[in-house]
Amino acid sequence: MIICLPNTVSAAEQLIRPAVVQPQIPSSPLDNINQQPAALYLDNMLQLLKPIHSQLGITVWDMTSQKTVFQYNNQSLMQPASVQKLLTALAATKQLGKQFSYQTQLTTLADQPLDKTQINNGVYSGDIYIEFSGDPTLTFQDLHQLLGSLSTLGITKLTGNIMLASEQDSQLQAPGWVWDDLGICYAAPISPFIINKNCVYGRLSTNGYNKVAKITMMGNRPIDITNDAYFVSPTIDNPVVKPAVTLPVANALPAYLTESVPQCQLTLSRFDNNRYHLSGCHVGAKSLPLAIAISDPQIYAQHTIAKQLESLGISYNHPITTIKMNKQPKFMAQRQVIASHQSDALPQLLETMLLESDNLIADSLLKKLGEVYYQTPSDFARSGQALKTILYSIGIDLSTANIADGSGLSRYNLLTPEHVLSVLTVIYQQPEYRFLLDLLPESGVSGTLRYKRYFNKSPLKHHVFAKTGSMLGIANLAGRVNVSNGHNYLFVLFENGLSPQIKKQQKAPFSAVFLQTMMDVPR
Structure with a gap:
């Protein structure tokens, strides 16, 4: 087995071969863990391989003996990035149940179900409600099919009100989201009104260097985008940075400041x-693909429904408005469902969330579990508190953690490796949650580990099942690994403070290096 050493080790250390299973390096003390062979081995290897500039937090748990075998800074609070989704997955399963799905419904108020006898020459005079539930998977086609049920009834004109109804709060972004991410689709707003992930796609193409580029948007979506961007040649005659004075050779500018x-x-x-x-x-x-997040989902939903009604040949007299869902008994007694769309059940939603690291699903589920827990619309702060309380009820103490969202996008999230390990151990030990381990990306096969460097080839391929957590300065991984000693291990690897320059220079990610050493961990 080849151990890929990062560029932070010395030239002499790079000569070490994997045959040296027990490097002759004094081991450091391990808190609360006996000096067993596995712990000594991993500690010795960590002293050899750990990066100089970034901060690490590690914990390893033997699934066979059900004991922790290694810890390093496991109580340090760090930014989890998308590893946060493991908490969301478990809390959503506990609170919502595996049968949960989102419902989007087309309704009206009437004494009996709407049928063609209530349509006069194509005109329906009652109010129409489109009830949104914050379904992060609702598509244009789903919405068009709902509205198409009006055409099926023979409706060509609506003289009553058309209202978009929802129960959720209006907080679109969590505290701590990076402001310059907000126009990008992976940070699309979390709203009860979600259509096609609240994202529009297009392409920017060149008309020649130093000329205004061409933007082509797909699907004739109701947004307005202007542009004066342009493409430039990849080479220029002069360096970008010129020193103001002639510097001695010893103080010459580094190459990355003088490249042309x-x-x-x-x-x-x-x-x-x-x-x-x-x-x-x-x-x-x-040319460049564009993926632009919708800024105002409510207006976007109103305009989208207007366009879809027009395409169905249905006119209407009043502007499309939004209202809060009315749950009063009198209203509910008269409410008649015209058509309904149901999302996939929770396990399928979680599979997409974990495999693709889908932020929209994660944060929509966080808000939904808060809404269900409190029986009222819930913002990110209250939903985060609900998540903590739900997980505490199954033995996970997050009192020292900070939960700002469900996706890990927020820079305000703080978890320790031990917090995440407690989530993984509950998932493993309690049969009703164990299916979540099967939804994790498999190295070299699926999700965010399918093409990840050094995970898509031997010896890690097919042996790691884990949730990635990647942001600027963050390279985290948490899940399980199968190793050659016949044991399986749950692990949490947090690496924070990783600069883009160091990451680019690395021969291999630290997580890959450490997991390769685990492949030979002794019993």
Whole structure:
């Protein structure tokens, strides 16, 4: 087996071969863990391999003996990134149940179910309600099919009100989301009104260097985008940075400051009513895909429904409005369902969330579990508290943690490796939650580990099943690993403070290096 050593080790250390199973390096004390062979081995290897510049937090638990075998900074609070989704998955399963699904319904108020006898020459005079539930998987086609049921009844004109109804609160982003991520689809707003992930797609293509580029948006979506961005040649005649004075050789500028490469970036500015402006420049001539997050989901839903009614040949007299869902008994007694759309059940939603690291599903589920727990619309703060309380009820104490969202996008999230390990052990030990381990990405096979460097080839391929957590400065991994000694291990590897420059220079990610050493851990 080849152990890929990071560039932070010395040249002499790079000569060590995997045949040296027990390096002759003094081991450091391990808190609360006996000095067993596995712990000594992993501690010795960590002293050899740990990076210089970033901060680590590690804990390893033997699934066979059901004991912790290794800890390193396991009580340090760190940013979890998308490893946070493990907490969301467990809490959602506990609170919502495996049968949970989102419902989007088309309703009206009437004494009896709506049928063609209540339509006069294509005109229906009653009010129409489109009840949104925050379904993060609702598509244009799903919505079109719902509205199409009006055409099936023979309706060509609506003279009553058309109202978009929901129960959820209006907080669209969690505290701690990075502001310049908000126009990108992986940080789409969390709203009761979600259509096609609240994301629109397009492409930016060149008309030639230093000319205004062309934007093509897909699907004729109700947004307005202007553009003065342009493409530039990948090479220029002069260095980007010129020293103001002649420097001695010893103080010469590093190569990354003097490379002859244009310095360019694109900037997306967001305005009200889902208006955008793209500016700046991009190096090269290859067209770029665009994925732009909707700024105002409510207005977007109103405009989308207006366009879909028009395409169905249905006119209406009044503007489309939004209201809070009425749950009063008198209202509910008269409520008649015209058509309904149901999302996949919770296990399928969680599978997508964990495999693809879907932020929208994670944060929609967090808000939903808060709403169900409190029986009232819930914002991120209350939903985070609900998550803590739900997990405490099954033996997980998060009193020292900070929960800002369900996806891990927020920089305010703080967890220890021990917090995450407690989640994994509950999932493993309690049969009703064990299915969650089967939903994790498999190295070299599925999800975010399918193409991940060093995980998509031997010796890690097929042996690691884990949730990734990646953001600027963060490279985390948590799940289980199968090793050659016949045991399976749950593990949590947190690495924070990883600069882009160091990450680019690494021969292999630290998580891959450490897990490769685990493949030979002694019994």
